Amino acid sequence: MRLENKVVIVTGAGSGLGKAVSLKIASQGADLVLADINGEAIAQTAAEVEAMGRKALQCVVDVCNGESVNKMIADAVAAYGQIHGLVNSAGIFSSIPFLDLTERDWDRMININLKGSFLCAQSFIRQAVEQKTGASIVFLSSISGFIGFTKSAHYCASKGAVRQLSKAIALEFGPNGIRSNVVAPGTIETPMNAWIIDDPEMHKQSVASIPMGRFGKSEEIADAIAFLLSDEASYCTGSELLVDGGQITHC
Numbered sequence: 001m002r003l004e005n006k007v008v009i010v011t012g013a014g015s016g017l018g019k020a021v022s023l024k025i026a027s028q029g030a031d032l033v034l035a036d037i038n039g040e041a042i043a044q045t046a047a048e049v050e051a052m053g054r055k056a057l058q059c060v061v062d063v064c065n066g067e068s069v070n071k072m073i074a075d076a077v078a079a080y081g082q083i084h085g086l087v088n089s090a091g092i093f094s095s096i097p098f099l100d101l102t103e104r105d106w107d108r109m110i111n112i113n114l115k116g117s118f119l120c121a122q123s124f125i126r127q128a129v130e131q132k133t134g135a136s137i138v139f140l141s142s143i144s145g146f147i148g149f150t151k152s153a154h155y156c157a158s159k160g161a162v163r164q165l166s167k168a169i170a171l172e173f174g175p176n177g178i179r180s181n182v183v184a185p186g187t188i189e190t191p192m193n194a195w196i197i198d199d200p201e202m203h204k205q206s207v208a209s210i211p212m213g214r215f216g217k218s219e220e221i222a223d224a225i226a227f228l229l230s231d232e233a234s235y236c237t238g239s240e241l242l243v244d245g246g247q248i249t250h251c
């Protein structure tokens with residue numbers, strides 16, 4: 001199987017894309033470290049992973065807290081010995097007009113989406129460098145990291161910055177065999193987008209802007225992430241994979 005003998009940490013594993021990628025890579029032979037701030041949600045994902053015959057270590061973690069993140073890595077190493085992959089899927093979205101954005105809104109968004117990705121990557125890389133096995137990190141950016149959207153300057157800024165974080169890591173740790181790549185989803189059917197999916201007018205408008213005429217499915221993002229984690233992507237680093245049904249492909 002494609003990911004046999006790999007141990008992968010997935011943050012945000014309790015919901016949406018994190019859950020979908022956990023199930024996908026478990027089906028491809030990986031053992032998992034399921035990390036999320038929501039313990040009940042990861043217990044549910046863990047039950048589904050274990051039903052496939054794979055291992056699932058559950059870590060309740062706040063990705064914005066360095067101590068919590070370091071404990072996650074230490075627990076993962078204690079359980080498995082080595083870790084080979086990290087998927088940074090924990091994240092939040094909120095729609096707020098620019099002039100209404102508070103410092104608190106800004107800090108929360110940047111802390112979870114950007115600082116959280118940094119802390120997880122740094123702690124993971126310390127372990128990966130010591131292991132000398134090579135490793136793969138996948139960051140979740142977004143089409144909002146490529147183009148602007150109204151009422152989400154804080155989200156767009158966080159997702160643009162994640163792209164640069166990934167590239168800087170790719171450069172610094174290429175010599176260690178540590179690959180760092182970005183997946184940038186378009187509008188995907190997950191709980192994060194319930195506010196669009198459940199509003200008939202928003203739904204219609206949003207789908208009209210997508211050449212493929214539909215929202216993406218979590219499994220379609222999971223496939224892209226699984227590829228970047230696998231040895232089939234052994235020469236991919238610093239790359240960015242847009243998975244958006246063509247939503248931002250304009251000439």
Ligand SMILES: NC(=O)c1ccc[n+]([C@@H]2O[C@H](COP(=O)([O-])OP(=O)(O)OC[C@H]3O[C@@H](n4cnc5c(N)ncnc54)[C@H](O)[C@@H]3O)[C@@H](O)[C@H]2O)c1
Nearest residue numbers: 012014015016017037062063090091142185187188190192
């Ligand atoms: N769904 C989309 O259309 C879409 C599009 C582009 C990018 N993304 C990005 O993909 C990632 C996953 O999105 P999703 O749709 O699966 O969202 P989701 O809301 O379904 O899941 C996010 C998960 O992150 C967890 N989380 C939030 N804060 C956390 C914290 N501080 N520490 C640990 N876990 C925390 C939540 O508990 C939740 O389980 C996000 O980074 C998001 O920005 C999603």
